[in-house]
Amino acid sequence: MIRFLGKGLLRDAGRSRMPVMVVAIGVALSVFMHAYVHGLMQDSIEMNARMRYGHVKVCTRSFAENAAQMPADLSLLDVRALKQQLTAHHPNLQWSDRIQFAGLMDVPGMMGETRAQGPVIGMAVDFFSTHSVEGERLNVQAALTEGRLPQQAGEMLLSADFSEKLGVQIGDTLMFMGSTQFGGLAYANFVLIGCVDFGVEVLDRGMMLADLSDVRIAMDMEDAATEIVGFFEGGQYNDAAARRMQESFAADFEVVAGDPYAPVLLRLKDQDDMGQLIDISGAMGLLITFIFLLAMSLVLWNAGLLGGIRRYGEFGLRLAMGETKGHVYRSLQVESLLIGLLGSLIGTVLGLLFAWWMQEKGLNLGDSMQNASMMLPTVIRARITPVDFYIGFIPGVFATLIGSLLSGLGIFKRNTAQLFKELET
Amino acid sequence: MKRVRLFLGIFLIGLAVMAQDANEILKRVDANLSSDNRKIVSALTIQGKRSTRRIESLSYVVGREQSFTEYLAPAREKGTKMLKMGQKLWLYTPATDRIVLISGHMLRQSVMGSDLSYEDMMDDRSLSQVYTATMTGTESLGDRLCYVLDLQASVLDLAYERQRLWVDAEWMVPLQQEMYAKRGVLLKRIRMDDVQRVGGRWFPMRMLYKDMLKDGEGTLFEVESVNFNIEIPEHVFSKASLRR
Amino acid sequence: MKLAWLLAWRNLMGAGLRTFLNVLVLSFAFVMILWMEGVMVGWDQQSKEDMRAWSIGAGQYWHPAYDAYDVLSLTDAHAVIPKETVRSGLVPVLATQASLFPQGRMMPVRLNGIPSQQSLLKLPTAALDTTMDAIPALMGTSMASKVHLNRGDRVLVQWRDRNGTFDAMEIELVDVFQTTVPAVDAGQVWIDLSVLQELMMLPNEATWLTMGEATVDSERMAPFVWKPFSELTRDIDAMIETKSSGQAVFYVVLLLLAMLAIFDTQVLSIFRRQKEIGTYVALGYTRREVVWLFTVEGSMHAVLAALLAAVYGIPLLWWQSVVGFTIPMDTEGFGMAIAPTLYPVYSLGLVVTTFVLVLITTGLVSYWPSRRIAKMNPTDALRGKIQ
Secondary structure (H helix, E strand, O other), rough: OOOHHHHHHOOOOHHHHHHHHHHHHHHHHHHHHHHHHHHHHHHHHHHHHHHHHHEEEEEEEHHOOOOHOOOOHOOEOOOHHHHHHHHHOOOOEEEEEEEEEEEEEEEOOOOOOEEEEEEEEEEOOOOOOOOOOOOHOOOOHHHHHEEEOOOOOOOOEHHHHHHHHOOOOOOOEEEEEEOOOOOOOEEEEEEEEEEEOOOOOHHOOOOEEEHHHHHHHHHHOOOEEOOEEEEEHHHHHHHHHHHHHHHHHHHHHHOOOOOOOOEEEEEEHHHOOOHHOOOOOOHHHHHHHHHHHHHHHHHHHHHHHHHOOOHHHHHHHHHHHOHHHHHHHHHHHHHHHHHHHHHHHHHHHHHHHHHHHHHHHOEEEEHOOOOOOOOOOEEOOOOHHHHHOOOHHHHHHHHHHHHHHOOOHHHHOOHHHHHHHHOOO | OOHHHHHHHHHHHHHEEEEEEHHHHHHHHHHHHHOEEEEEEEEEEOOEEEEEEEEEEEEEEEOOOOEEEEEEEEOOOOEEEEEEEEEEEEEOOOOOOEEEEEOOHHHEEEEOOOOOEHHHOOOOOHHHHHHEEEEEEEEEOEEEEEEEEEEEEEOOOOOOOOOEEEEOOOOEEEOOOOOOOOOEEEEEEEEEEEEEEEEEEEEEEEEEEEHHHOOOOOOOEEEEEEEEEEOOOHHHHHHHOOOO | OOOHHHHHHHHHHHHHHHHHHHHHHHHHHHHHHHHEEEEHHHHHHHHHHHHHHHOOOOEEEEEOOOOOOOHHHHOOOOOOOOHHOOOOOEEEEEEEEEEEEHHHOOEEEEEEOOOOOHHHHHOOOOHHHHOOOOOOEEEEEHHHHHHHHHHHHOEEEEEEOOOOOOEEEEEEEEEEEEEOOOOHOOEEEEEEEHHHHHHHHOOOEOOOEOOOOOOOHHHHHHEEEEHHHHHOHHHHHHHHHHHHHHHHHHHHHHHHHHHHHHHHHHHHHHHHHHHHHHHHHHOOHHHHHHHHHHHHHHHHHHHHHHHHHHHHHHHHHHHHHHOOEEEEOHHHOOOOOOOOOOOOOOHHHHHHHHHHHHHHHHHHHHHHHHHHHHHHHHHHHHHHHOO
């Protein structure tokens, strides 16, 4: 029977085209909306996670307490072993060691003497390893305003505003000065190989990005790092999992209680005010999605009604030919189910395509954001999550069905002749 | 009554003499500690929270205005040189072959992670030039009798308006120095010991610097050898010598 | 044309549930747009109001060397307060770099001197007007918790006076204030202006002056430079703008959804009522008039939606504006004022614009399928022949 009804729907475009189209558009809008709201809410969170906090972060207890000052002397030691341990315990996360540091960038004049200087905040990540995704994670390629990513030792990126302030160009050699993890003088020459603009004033005022290996040498931090950040597979923060990791961390890693240099695991939610940002974003996202799905359901309910009403004439004819009212009603429901399914399928595909486009391209708000001094992404992107693959089916199928269930009642209310008359109009 | 006046007179003269003495003592301290020129090999031991570092260096100093320091050890710091000429401080790092001017807020940074700042090294003036001393009494530090001097700044632009100095009564070398904030809070304390006779003067061979507001063990400065009034070629105090 | 309205009304009422669903969705879009925009406007206004009340007044005069982002600039950023200001109710602030030593740690802070008798800003400076053997000081709650201090606690603070001479003294926390403006909280310690001027040996000097009213008199205030309110609140504008742009997509999609429903309804109406259309034409209506009839009928959804929105929207939006929309969020990390509870602000302009927007889009969507009518053959239509 389903095949029969399906064929009917396919062959009689008049019966199916409009309802399927409406369901598809509605579902597409829902899917897109959900991905968009999710992206809107999650983007600033994920951006903060990628740039600074990780989904989880391992550092020493003292470092965690003084994180704002980026004290290199409170770094983690034996990082390789610790990272291996972390990977063994939590293979579902990607672990990367990083060094956050502060110092001075010094520009030489003709004779190698200081021509310009400025305070710099630095981050060292793994650019060089073939398997490293850190460059991608920080989205450095997109942030590049000129030049390229560091590919060999002694290369660095500077924020575009900062390099302009210092009056340096791609290819210039600058010297970084700071403190080693032992408090000694840290210094190294770096070739400016690219300029970045993250659209975040905190970073754009004075930031350098270099490879871990170079900074390790400069800061005397062999096998040390200020932190190891962990990211869940799929790039989404999972607080429940992070909490479990945190609870078992002390036991897993035989942490000595009271040791100020013992590693601790921080969740994204533990760091600065990320916790509240995550909670509020989640609540807002849910609220908006709920309101939207409600509206969507009303629309598709209406579409289901209209779909049924469209066919009153046909029902009259069928009743006249001897079909029972119940049979007509049931077949209408099966058909609307098919329409709902087909429409939801098409709509989900369309919505995902559009969401994907919005995820890749993003909505650029860069111009209006020039003066902002916070970690807000200037490009709003949609973000496709597994939910998007089924969320459209809920209003798409059920609301359509409810609509046709209601409109189908007309079959029972009116007599055959009345319905038959509808055929004429 | 006459006796009382006489006594009072002697007392007042005594006070004046003591004040005079105090400044005289300060001058003798300066004379012991500074010289027209000197060559000094020393080690700085910085006791950090997790590790202790020892930095060895060779310095040439002429008067109080010019100094040239080359770091000898550890390997990481070897070849790093620092040149002070008047109010300018330059740093040369061999690995980068760069001469960096230390200026502005960099001057307030600590030197090699120690409790000393670059600024502490920059003041050209001797104690007796910028402080007026009064003696507050005598005190024993260990088995040494010391004059305790209270130093009040006589010029405005000093980091420490008040210092206290425990000067060995025999050697005329300070054995302890305390730096105070204007409102009396103790900020830094330096303890000197291992006083030796070098080139006709007494000189403390060990000094322990401690920042009193921060936790930590402080920074130990040890003199391995010091030569006073030797020939130092003029070219040492030039930026060209940094690269040599 | 009165007939058109009457007919539209009857047809819509006749459709019952269908009309109701359309109108409900449309009213939904209407109320949501008003609410979200209202929240944005309220947010914007309140953030600025908080900044005005806590920090920037109606605007500030800055010493030309002062850079709010760069504590190192403070060393040189001070000058004698122009004489005029004493009468005109300006609040001068002198700021300097300092270090706090809680529990043997060193923490860089900014030490701000503000007249204890000022009443322009909400900072509880009156509490500073007391004598004790420490410097009476104020901190915001987030700062106080960061250094683990409570009211009545003392901590050593170190600074350098105008000559670079080190000085240090204990401060006693006489009050802790709660604010939504991180600029006066994070990393800030407040003491009495005359005390700081004396400590710094900078008698009668200030780094910036806050105005109660925006009456600019740059000549008299030299060397201080006027920073208007709008410039000091630019960050808030930028953020609100981003949020608004992000939300605009939401409005568009919500409206699209409502339009989808109306479009579908219109298509069906025209399909099912061909006989009716034929009759109109037979009665002497021009086709354009019939198109108009259907357009009015569709557009009336918007009018009904506005009425329905008024029924449940006015109480809802009013309730929201009284109770507020609470964001349980510590905004310190953002470095700006974001009110934790937002009271939506709706302007008549906003309501009218939104209504016109909804009406025009509904009109367009109603007109679009109705154009088919113009192409119909009236006799066929009259006979109900599907075209």
